[in-house]
Amino acid sequence: MATSLITSPVMAWLALLLSALFIGGAVWMLWRRRPLWALAAALAVGLLLRGYAGTRAYLHPWDERYHALVAKNLLQDLFRPTLYRDPALPYDFRDWQANHVWLHKPPLALWLMAGGIAMWGNTELGVRAPSIMLSLAGILLTYAIGRRLFSRQTAALAALLHAVNPLLIRLSVGQTSVDHVDALLVVLVQLAVWLGLGWVDRPGLARLTGVTLACGLAVLTKWLPGLLAAPVMAVFGSRMPGWRRSALAATAVCGGAWLLALPWERYAAQRFPQEHAHERAYNWRHLWEPLEGHVRSPLFQIAELHRNCGELVLLPMAWLALVTIRRPRPVRTAVLIWWLLPLMLFSLVATQRSNYMAVAMPALFLTAGHCWTWLRRTPLLRGRGRLRGVLLVALLALPIKDAATFVDPTRAHVRQQVWAEELKAQLAQVHGPRAVLFNTSRPIEAMFYGDVTAYAEVPEEQTAAALLQRGYQVHIIDSSELSPALRTLQGVRIIQRRDQPAPQEGLP
Numbered sequence: 001m002a003t004s005l006i007t008s009p010v011m012a013w014l015a016l017l018l019s020a021l022f023i024g025g026a027v028w029m030l031w032r033r034r035p036l037w038a039l040a041a042a043l044a045v046g047l048l049l050r051g052y053a054g055t056r057a058y059l060h061p062w063d064e065r066y067h068a069l070v071a072k073n074l075l076q077d078l079f080r081p082t083l084y085r086d087p088a089l090p091y092d093f094r095d096w097q098a099n100h101v102w103l104h105k106p107p108l109a110l111w112l113m114a115g116g117i118a119m120w121g122n123t124e125l126g127v128r129a130p131s132i133m134l135s136l137a138g139i140l141l142t143y144a145i146g147r148r149l150f151s152r153q154t155a156a157l158a159a160l161l162h163a164v165n166p167l168l169i170r171l172s173v174g175q176t177s178v179d180h181v182d183a184l185l186v187v188l189v190q191l192a193v194w195l196g197l198g199w200v201d202r203p204g205l206a207r208l209t210g211v212t213l214a215c216g217l218a219v220l221t222k223w224l225p226g227l228l229a230a231p232v233m234a235v236f237g238s239r240m241p242g243w244r245r246s247a248l249a250a251t252a253v254c255g256g257a258w259l260l261a262l263p264w265e266r267y268a269a270q271r272f273p274q275e276h277a278h279e280r281a282y283n284w285r286h287l288w289e290p291l292e293g294h295v296r297s298p299l300f301q302i303a304e305l306h307r308n309c310g311e312l313v314l315l316p317m318a319w320l321a322l323v324t325i326r327r328p329r330p331v332r333t334a335v336l337i338w339w340l341l342p343l344m345l346f347s348l349v350a351t352q353r354s355n356y357m358a359v360a361m362p363a364l365f366l367t368a369g370h371c372w373t374w375l376r377r378t379p380l381l382r383g384r385g386r387l388r389g390v391l392l393v394a395l396l397a398l399p400i401k402d403a404a405t406f407v408d409p410t411r412a413h414v415r416q417q418v419w420a421e422e423l424k425a426q427l428a429q430v431h432g433p434r435a436v437l438f439n440t441s442r443p444i445e446a447m448f449y450g451d452v453t454a455y456a457e458v459p460e461e462q463t464a465a466a467l468l469q470r471g472y473q474v475h476i477i478d479s480s481e482l483s484p485a486l487r488t489l490q491g492v493r494i495i496q497r498r499d500q501p502a503p504q505e506g507l508p
Helices: 009-031 035-053 063-074 108-120 124-149 152-164 166-173 179-201 205-222 229-236 238-271 273-288 300-309 314-326 330-348 356-377 385-407 409-415 418-427 443-449 461-469
Strands: 435-438 473-477 493-495
Touching: 009 035, 009 152, 009 385, 009 409, 035 124, 035 152, 035 166, 035 385, 063 108, 063 124, 063 179, 063 443, 108 124, 108 179, 108 205, 124 152, 124 166, 124 179, 124 330, 124 356, 152 166, 152 356, 152 385, 166 179, 166 356, 166 385, 179 205, 179 229, 179 238, 179 356, 205 229, 205 238, 229 238, 229 330, 238 273, 238 330, 300 314, 300 330, 300 356, 314 330, 314 356, 314 385, 330 356, 356 385, 418 443, 461 473
Parallel strands: 435 473, 473 493
Antiparallel strands: none
16 A cells, blocks of 8 residues: 555654754744744644644544544534444443443533534544644643743743643544543643633633633533632632632632533433433542553652653652742742642542643643743852753753654654555445444444444344344454354345454553
């Protein structure tokens, strides 16, 4: 199969070169104290990395395929999220990977993905484009918050770290668990924090309503983590307009956000009672039960920070904590709370996931940027220029180095995922209304790419006959498991098997 232009090694080398130039330009502009130019370079490299990583013409094997299929089905009914839209076989409503009504995640991110599919077609680009654009908006919000809290140079440096962060890129292009849901959550929490800072500057009902709306949308994206902006706003406003007023405002934000999410909760509970009750109980079980094999130590989130933010990530975190303890200021305390509160809470829950700290990543970028600018001008390291230089370089280089993994030319061949085109070729042979496809190793992807209900197993002869009587068009991909009776059953269409390796299901 010919290598496409996007996946060719030449394009990979070009993307890698452009990424290096943009990153180098941003660092140079930071050193020359030109933060707006550095921000422009950060946006350019952010768009390049996300755009290139998002061009993979296949759905990723963990959560993205489920989210994409539910989003596609939402175009048929926005208020009935389904995985198997027309289940031909019995199903367990508790199995979120194979059920009918799908309430495993709140609806906002799925609605957004459905909008992307409606605009760009039923393609991988349609699924990912909203998250990629929102992720770029998150870079701008990091800059805006950093400029308000610290300085333009700190803000531009934080924006660069945001642009090249591997976890946020993976979320925006669907390469890791929870993907587009967390990509939207991060931006909504940032928006709520930014609006909250505006309320602290000029308290008023309109600004407080804006914070509440952003938090409400975040709750509709991923429940309680969407309220993180409320304590950040309360801490930042502890001096002006004061602790009591800020605490009351934060409480009002939480209450208002929950009221905004309540209509969907009541609707889902009344329309889909058994699925809703199961998913709410399942969410709470994350606190005390390690679900889906995610058994980790309490230090797991710290280890993931090293992997996603550079090996020296604890240095600026410890520095900010010490400075805040010695000289408490609302600005630093607010940033500290932004990442410390999720770190403490998510380290205590039984189910640990690698993406949990994504919501706090912008605060970590601001912390690193603030520490970097402090190191550059502090008199405490006079006479230790070499040590200062090493620290300044390492604090930038270590988080940036992983950006190359998204355009690694030596792995360009990995992107030539033959299975997607072969699956689409098989689906081209599926005809008729209410088509059912059996014996495919990728049933979820098959239902996204085609108008079909798909299953991995080979049906019994009686099952196939019953489906034919109910008006289904039965298609089975050929293999040695098919019995002679099934092959000769009138109405069953046998599709030639192509090389379609099973998906890699490793936990992220």
